[in-house]
Every structure is written in C-alpha cells, then in structure tokens.
Amino acid sequence: MEFAARIADDNPIILIPIGATEQHGPHLPLGSDVVMPETIALMVAERIGAIVAPPVCYGYKSQPKSGGGNHFQGTISLDGGTLVALLRDLINEFARHGARRIVLFDGHMENQWFIVEAIDIALRDQRREGVRDLRVMKLGYWEFINAETETVLFEGKPFTWPLEHAAVMETSVMLHLRPDLVRVERILDHPPAAFPPYDVYPFDTSLIPEHGVLSSAKPASAEKGRRVLKQIVPDIAAALKQAFA
Numbered sequence: 001m002e003f004a005a006r007i008a009d010d011n012p013i014i015l016i017p018i019g020a021t022e023q024h025g026p027h028l029p030l031g032s033d034v035v036m037p038e039t040i041a042l043m044v045a046e047r048i049g050a051i052v053a054p055p056v057c058y059g060y061k062s063q064p065k066s067g068g069g070n071h072f073q074g075t076i077s078l079d080g081g082t083l084v085a086l087l088r089d090l091i092n093e094f095a096r097h098g099a100r101r102i103v104l105f106d107g108h109m110e111n112q113w114f115i116v117e118a119i120d121i122a123l124r125d126q127r128r129e130g131v132r133d134l135r136v137m138k139l140g141y142w143e144f145i146n147a148e149t150e151t152v153l154f155e156g157k158p159f160t161w162p163l164e165h166a167a168v169m170e171t172s173v174m175l176h177l178r179p180d181l182v183r184v185e186r187i188l189d190h191p192p193a194a195f196p197p198y199d200v201y202p203f204d205t206s207l208i209p210e211h212g213v214l215s216s217a218k219p220a221s222a223e224k225g226r227r228v229l230k231q232i233v234p235d236i237a238a239a240l241k242q243a244f245a
C-alpha cells in the first residue's frame with residue numbers, strides 16, 4: 001500500500017542495484033559487488049526520497065582483465081542474454097506499476113553494455129505500450145569518483161580502473177561499510193596483473209593471478225572508503241536530481 005501511494009503521489013525515483021556473485025580474492029566476500037551498490041543506493045535514496053528495489057545479485061560473466069575471469073570457484077554468472085532478459089523484465093514491470101524514473105545502479109563493470117541493451121529494448125517495449133514518459137538511467141557508482149578522491153585513494157600513484165577488482169577502491173569501501181566482511185589479514189601485496197592489448201579465447205589463465213586480485217589491496221583503508229562515500233553519495237544524489245528534474 002505504501003508503494004502504491006508513493007508511486008501515485010510523487011513519482012519516486014526507483015534505484016535497482018545490480019551486482020554479481022564473483023570471487024573477490026582471499027579478503028573480500030563473493031557478494032561484494034552487491035553489498036556496495038545496494039548500500040550506496042540506500043544512502044543516496046535517503047537524500048532524495050528515492051526507493052531502493054531488491055538487488056539483482058548475479059551479473060554478466062567475470063572477465064579476465066577486469067574481474068579475474070569466469071573460471072574461479074564462486075564466480076556464478078549469467079549469460080548476457082539472460083541478464084538482458086531479466087533487466088528488461090524488471091524495467092517493464094516497474095513501468096507497469098507506474099514507475100517513470102528508474103536507475104539501474106551498477107556495481108559490476110561487466111554488466112554495463114547488457115544494462116544498456118535491456119534499457120534500449122524495454123524503452124522500445126514501452127513505446128509500443130504507448131508509454132512515452134519513461135526515463136531510465138544507467139550508472140556505475142565508481143564512475144562518480146572524482147580526480148581529488150582518486151588522489152586520496154591511490155596517493156598519486158598510477159592505477160587503472162579495470163585492475164581495481166578487489167583492490168584499493170573496493171577494499172577501502174568495504175572496510176568502511178562492512179568491516180565485518182573483510183579479512184584484512186589475508187590482503188596480499190603483489191604487483192598489478194599485466195595483459196596484452198588483445199584477447200584470445202579460451203583465455204590463457206596463466207596470465208591471471210591465482211588469487212584473483214588484479215592489483216594489490218594493501219594500500220586500502222577504511223578512511224579512504226569513508227572519503228569515497230563522502231564524495232560520491234552527494235554527487236550521485238545531485239546527478240539524479242538533475243537528470244530527472
């Protein structure tokens with residue numbers, strides 16, 4: 001009843017966290033890519049009166065150069081077509097219930113083009129239904145981290161976002177949000193993975209670190225995680241307000 005009233009009263013923004021069940025090295029849980037976007041979405045929602053839907057806990061296959069790859073134990077993934085179908089259904093269902101402002105709130109880099117595809121097809125579905133005022137946003141929370149916060153996180157040292165899988169950013173954010181889920185004593189110190197600028201399949205798994213972490217999480221800290229959240233939560237809230245004004 002509360003949901004129905006909210007939809008009728010103020011056309012609330014609906015945030016759907018989308019993650020993955022994916023190995024995150026020896027120190028982070030398989031659900032990291034769900035815990036982070038769901039928690040961040042709840043913090044954003046509190047600021048702007050949005051609604052956070054139950055998260056999608058599985059995502060597109062982990063890729064060797066951005067998530068360690070799909071061969072790791074505990075990495076339980078969806079085929080691309082399955083993910084597109086699932087997200088298309090969710091958008092169409094929320095639209096059927098009257099939602100007109102939907103955000104696919106991503107926590108797993110590999111999901112992004114499947115999210116775009118689901119949005120594109122669902123918008124086409126809705127146009128056929130005669131619905132023309134539906135707007136859907138795709139966002140990855142990590143894309144809001146600005147240059148100043150990057151300097152805090154990486155202390156001015158070189159880094160690349162794809163290699164940040166289970167590394168400084170994710171470990172710092174988890175240490176801040178859910179220290180109970182981080183095994184600090186298992187964080188490894190190792191050089192970043194190195195890959196050629198092309199991909200041959202089946203992928204040569206000898207190029208992937210056996211522990212599944214693509215660059216070391218050693219410099220991670222709860223304080224760095226706090227700084228990330230302090231910057232991105234208001235910035236995401238402001239972006240949603242602006243985009244859906």
Ligand SMILES: [Zn+2]
Pocket residue numbers: 024032033107108165166170
């Ligand atoms: Zn992750």
